[in-house]
Amino acid sequence: MHPITHAASRPDHAAIIDAASGKTVTYGEMDAFANRMARWLRARGVTKGTRVALLLENRPLYLQLLWSTQRIGAMLVPISTRLTAPEIGYILEDAECALLLTSAAFADTAKVLADIAPALEMVDVDDAAFQGEIASQSAETIEDPSPGQYMLYSSGTTGQPKGIVPPPPPSEDITAPNPLVGLATMGVGMPADGSMVYLSPAPLYHAAPLGWCSTAHRLGGTVVIMDKFTPEGALAAIEQYGVTDSQWVPTHFVRMLKLPVEERTRYDLSSHQRAIHAAAPCPVPIKQAMIEWWGPIIQEYYAGSEGIGMSLVKSEDWLAKPGTVGRMLYGKAHVCGPDGSELPPGETGLLFFENDKLPTYHNDPGKTAEAMNECGWMTLGDIGHIDEDGFLFLTDRKSHMIISGGVNIYPQEIENLLVAHPQVLDAAVIGAPDPDLGERVVAVVQPMEMEQAGEALEQVLREYLEPQLSRVKMPKAFDFRPELPREANGKLYKRELRDEYAKLAETERA
Incomplete structure (x- = not known):
């Protein structure tokens, strides 16, 4: 299962569609470009294991470049477009990248990077000379193809991002199926006959x-990409392109549900058969509302970039156990207490995963050791419990815990309540320094309309929260903002908010 095989059997079938423009790249075109690009890369010394960084906006070329590196054994290092030049420079140096592929959209960033990393070769994929060089290469299948891999970096929400070095590929056959293909077909139920139309809004x-788009291509499906998520644009794409499968984060759900009813119900979603979501815990009321709207087609999985474990739950099981992220499909989950001992079903603790294939954090054995326990299990830093039926529930991340007056408070519970309020579009709850309590609970809220922000809305939210929260969990302050520092994949950069409040406390003490 590989785009190479689909290019041979169905060269004119659409591999990629740009949702905004309708531009289509066929499997034949994608394969020809991948071979040309692979030859260009090899001529520049890119071989098996060479790290090639990619800083590029969402466009069909992104996936074409992905498949170019993946057939010559290279290690692709995707770079977040949200990062500053110094942050990108850190990743490029840490990953030991030999080449950076970028575009005209990041010309200013590239100028700064040229000073930060003067020895690194940077190539603008929009440059006419580069495009001419690629066009001059042969489109024939390259000799000695080898499976490539990704070197992903964590979001860096609590410090410098960590590079995740994956275990070696299980086979040198680039057409060999990988675990995500098995999950897609046997777990999620995605078709393997090439009929899938997969929407990627992130x-x-x-x-x-990246993983699901490449899996859709391995299955011969069509990937519809959005340059930027908007709730109306996503719903329109489902209707326009007959989307059958999709992948989301809870923030996407919230944004779509906040649309006026007449707007979100105007689209024909009848082609939509499977919607998967992950990346962050989904508030129970939000997911209930989505299932009522879309039907029981929603499936949730829990996993991390480290690839050490994965759970899955379909709508029917979730409705029976609201809030669960399902049973484990890959890896074995353990819940451990502060002393490292394994806890019985129903008790909350730090989640560890037992797996015979564990990654390492690049250039940081200390971080790798910190994520391990004495049993050789690895943690992603999540808190949760497993019930007597083997269903996993997440409470929050360990790093997000607030300690106020000696009491442990998990902000996710408060955030889930806030985003369910009709006047709230987004919310983050953090612990701000407090001279008496150690930390005080602060709610940073993005209202539906900034004009609503103020004391009146604060009082409305307090009255809404009071029957549902104990007094110690009630926010001591509300901070209204037009936008929160959230990644487009749903990750909230709480570190930025905590740092801001820490600096404010230092200023007040001075």
Whole structure:
């Protein structure tokens, strides 16, 4: 299962569609470009294991470049377009990248990077000379193809991003199926006959969009990509392109549900058969509303870029156990207490995963060791519990915990309540420094309309939260903002908010 085989059997079938423009790249065109690009890369010394960085906006070329590196054994390093030049420079140096592929959209960033990493070769894929060089290469299948891999970096929400070095590929056969193909077909139920039309509304540099798009291509499906998510644009794409499968994060659900009813119900979604979501816990009321709207087609999985474990739950099981992220499909989950001992079903603790294939954090054995316990199990830093039926529930991330007056408070519970309120579009709850309590609970809220922000809305939210929260969990302050520092994949950069409040506290003390 590989685009090479589909290019041979169905060269005119659409591999990629740009949702905004309708531009289509066929399997034959994608394969020809991949061979040309692979030859160009090899001529520049890119071989098996060479790290090639990619800083590019969402467009069909992103996936074409992906498949170019993946047939010569290269290690693709996707770079977040949200990062600053110094942050990108850190990743390029840490990953030991030999080449950076970027575009005209990042010309200013490239100028700064030229000073930060003067020895690194940077190529603008929009440059006419580069395009001419690629066109001059042979489109014939390259000799000695080898499976490539991704070297993903964590979001860096609590510090410098960590490079995740994957275990070696299980086979040197580039057409060999991988575990995600098995999950897609046997777990999620995606078709393997090439009939799938898969919508990817998220940035392609993230693990989930990259993994699911490449899986759709392995299955011979058509990938519809959005340059930027908008709720109306996503719903329109489902209707226009007859989307059968899709992948989301809870923030997408919230944005779509906040649309006026007449707007979100005007689209024909009858082609839509499977919608998967992950990346962050989904508030129970939000997911209930989505299932009522779309029907029981929604499936949720829990996993991390480290690839050490994965759970899955379909709508029927989730409705029976609201809030669960399902049973484990890959890896074995363990819940451990502060002393490292394994806890019984129903008790909350730090989640560890037992797996015979574990990654390492690049250039950082300390971070790798910190993620391991004495049993050789690895953690992603999530808190949760497993019930007596083997269903996993997430409470929050360990790094997000607030300690106020000696009491442990998990902000996810408060955030889930806030985003369910009709006047709230987004919310983040953090612990801000407090001279008496150690930390105080602060809710940073993005209202539906900034004009609503103020004391009146704060009082409305307090009255809404009071029957549902104990007093210690009630936010001591509300901070209204037009936007939160959230990644397009749903990840919230709480570190930025915590740093901001820490600096404010230092200023007040001075």
